[in-house]
Amino acid sequence: MDLETYVRALPKAELHLHIEGTLEPEMMFALARRNGVALPWNSVEATRAAYAFTDLQSFLDLYYAGAAALIREQDFFELAIAYFERAHADGVVHAELFFDPQTHTARGVAFETVLDGLERACAEAQARWGISSRLILCFLRHLSEDEGFATLQQALPHLARIHGVGLDSSERGHPPGKFARLFARCRELGLHIVAHAGEEGPPAYIVDALDVLKVERIDHGVRCEADPALVERLAREQIALTVCPLSNVKLCVFPTLAQHNFKRLLDAGLKLTINSDDPAYFGGYVAQNYVDTAQALGLTRAELKRVARNSLEASFVPESLRAPWLMRLDALPD
């Protein structure tokens, strides 16, 4: 079996995927035309050519501009269905999708429009491909905690459809502690808790996410290496990190994939997973992230299997769902 076939055969969970980050330029233009929305680029090619990022913020500026094409419930449905189709081809059996309601409500799109479209796609993906999924609402950290509370207020009638909350957008200058009260309230509501930390920000933000927000997983977390005591803690407590290797290279967190610290952290005993983050912008969906990382860092099949196992173990599903996936995984050769 060649590497790509092997990777696709691994039952895996995708745990770090921004649904707005799956908006391919072709769909962006089709939706913009359908909705009468003006985009800052005049062609699909010009849009792709603009995807030369120097850091997280340079990406976010484009990502928020592109998201303006999404207006109607059907748009969110079509966006997510296109993702699930690709995820299914990549061997994803379970996906936990991030969505950024504030990006849409700020433009006058109702919270319910976003949620209804995504949820309808989740149901369709289960029916069509047997993929299970959950929705995780992300608060934008460049906005205030009060704005986060206003978003939580909008989410309250729909909590049965929202599995957890996360924290994303511009990391530098916006430490997790800024949202201590908001996340305490979310914990009281019984929501699962995750946060982006240590993508561009310092290891102290990872510590804050763990100790102040009380996250169950860290999104990215690769900058933990600057604090050896933290690396040791992450290994000891087996905190899952949702690493996104192609994203890290595109956003210049590492100069090349061969210089990524994924293999070092794996060797240090951390519970690492591989994910695609914003695949329409970063050049590859989840299987591509596995394959390219394996090739750049010389990961063995046993290591890839361990990473897929980590993703299933770190997912927010009951054991009854997880067990058959793990059995399928264990049946594969190393």
Ligand code: ADE
């Ligand atoms: N929003 C979408 N992708 C993101 C990332 N990689 N980091 C922070 N916020 C994001």
Ligand code: ZN
């Ligand atoms: Zn992310």
